Amino acid sequence: MENSKSIPVKKIIVFASGNGTNAINIYHHFRENPNVEVSHILSNNKKSKVLRRAHDLGIKCIHFEKEDLYDSESLLDVVKDIQPSLIVLAGFLLKIPSPFLFHFPDKIINIHPSLLPKYGGEGMYGSRVFKKILKNKEVESGVTIHYVNANYDEGEIIAQFKTALENNEDVNSLEEKIHELEYIHYPKVIEDLLK
Numbered sequence: 001m002e003n004s005k006s007i008p009v010k011k012i013i014v015f016a017s018g019n020g021t022n023a024i025n026i027y028h029h030f031r032e033n034p035n036v037e038v039s040h041i042l043s044n045n046k047k048s049k050v051l052r053r054a055h056d057l058g059i060k061c062i063h064f065e066k067e068d069l070y071d072s073e074s075l076l077d078v079v080k081d082i083q084p085s086l087i088v089l090a091g092f093l094l095k096i097p098s099p100f101l102f103h104f105p106d107k108i109i110n111i112h113p114s115l116l117p118k119y120g121g122e123g124m125y126g127s128r129v130f131k132k133i134l135k136n137k138e139v140e141s142g143v144t145i146h147y148v149n150a151n152y153d154e155g156e157i158i159a160q161f162k163t164a165l166e167n168n169e170d171v172n173s174l175e176e177k178i179h180e181l182e183y184i185h186y187p188k189v190i191e192d193l194l195k
Contacts, residue, residue, distance in 0.1 A: 010085040010194050011039040015092040020050020022090035022111065022182055027059060029187035036194060040082060044069065044094055070097055079104075085194055089148065090186070093125060096148050108148040109193070111186050113178045115160055116144040120153030130174045133165075140164050141174065143181045145189050158193070161185045 012030070014023040020041070027038040041054040042062045054061045068075040076099050079087070089096070089110040096108060112120055112129075118138075119129045133141050142162035147155035161184075163177045 007035055009034070010036045011082060012036065012086050012088055012190065012194075013040040013042060013079065013082055013084045014038060014088045014090050015042050016048065016050040016090045017043060017045050017093045018048055018050065018091045020048065020053050020091070021179065022186060023050050023088075024053050024057070025183045026088065026090065026187050026190065027054075027057060029191075036191070039084070042075075042079075044092075050091075066094065069094060073099065076100060076103065086190060088186075088190060091125075095122075095152060098150060101148070101150060106147055109158065109190070110146055110148050110153075110155070111182055112144045112146065112153050113141075113175075113182070114144065115140070115142045115162065116146065116153055116157060120144075122152045124153070127171050127175070130171045130178070134169060134171065134174065138165055141178070143178060143185065145186060159185065159189050 014026060016023045023041055030036045030038055038059060040060045040062060041050060042064060043051050044064055044066060046063045051061045051063060062078065064075050080103060087104055087108040100108065114120065114129050114133060119132055140162050142160055144160045145158045147158065149155040161181045163181060165174065
């Protein structure tokens, strides 16, 4: 699909494991953009809400098993055929294996719900991050958008966005603040990277 100026459409594919609110938010951000398309949403969780939401919006969905990611090149071949300009992780909980990193250098990005390097690493996602932030009585937190490398949450930082924390902050209120930052900034950073 090309627009009238014959600029090839830039394809984004999104990997997600859960509800997919970020994935769907990214889709809506680019929906009217003739030069960018969220072409596929991939999930390792066949019960995830993201697959249902994507299906309802007419986005191509791919469910895959963990083995497809790690033990064969079947998923990698599918992604290479799509030829994405960017691979976006949005609540995707599995580590990206080295063949993907090799074939898509500086084309795989992730968003993390803290100001890395604080509160990153294996097993640090969602409410686990928020509970630690609150336990340590941090005065601010935020989100980090970064390139993906071989280690959880250790890739080069692209951007960080902060929010102040209140004395009476709880997991739910912190989660709301973080989601708001994600919804505002992740699509804009993706847009900048595609330019």
